[in-house]
């Protein structure tokens with residue numbers, strides 16, 4: 001089933017025995033094919049041996065056992081957010097490993113402390129996916145407030161009868177309060193995009209560990225998380241997932257929200273306690289939910305969450321534009337190549 005284990009040694013003809021020569025080159029393990037331009041960039045690197053796992057149609061992530069097997073003795077790993085980088089993997093990889101480069105802005109799948117202990121650098125891809133993820137956050141806000149999923153289902157299932165003044169009424173964003181959880185790059189870009197929709201009488205509030213000076217440029221006000229969840233009509237989760245934010249949206253929090261609140265999550269599924277979300281939905285809470293991220297991913301098509309018409313789920317495609325994925329891929333390649341050469345990574349997670 002798998003065409004796994006592609007071994008690509010970037011040798012010019014005439015360099016003698018490929019096997020002997022290639023074994024002297026630093027090895028980079030790539031866990032999934034990159035967008036075409038980024039793939040070429042890595043394949044054209046002259047000073048590495050590229051070891052790549054490939055699945056048919058790119059639909060499956062590298063199985064854990066395969067990952068452990070292929071990571072042995074490598075100098076660099078270029079991975080996705082779907083691969084767990086933990087002590088087991090790092091032990092198996094061994095002392096040659098200098099750099100892990102994840103093709104993602106989030107790195108909650110990486111045990112940063114274990115990397116630090118071993119002086120392994122972590123590269124990531126910040127900045128370049130801000131617009132794409134902010135776009136999809138707005139897309140979900142609009143889709144949920146305007147009941148897009150139900151509308152599409154009605155058309156497809158022959159339930160579209162006649163124009164009616166009272167059918168499929170959504171909610172207008174005008175004059176509403178938007179709460180952004182985490183006003184980093186993506187949170188700010190989302191707020192900026194939503195501002196014209198709420199008009200002069202709408203409000204943007206945000207919660208964050210620190211005051212964000214840029215917020216004043218769009219009139220956004222910093223508030224306590226508690227205030228945000230009580231006062232917002234629309235809440236966009238735009239923060240990173242860490243010990244502090246994991247399952248911060250749970251039953252207790254849901255009960256404090258407005259009963260018709262719209263909740264959108266384009267960050268990480270784990271920030272929402274999903275069983276609590278289902279429980280709250282079955283108790284009639286929420287105006288609607290929009291999720292680009294879930295627990296687990298992929299979400300089982302029979303997951304109870306999908307039984308609620310007001311829940312719209314899309315398959316973690318926030319950064320999925322060719323432009324953005326190519327920029328992410330190129331940065332991930334630069335990170336891994338500079339890392340194995342012992343140079344400073346262009347985009348390194350600071351320790």
Ligand SMILES: O=CC(=O)O
Nearest residue numbers: 081103104105106
């Ligand atoms: O979710 C996507 C990313 O972290 O890049």
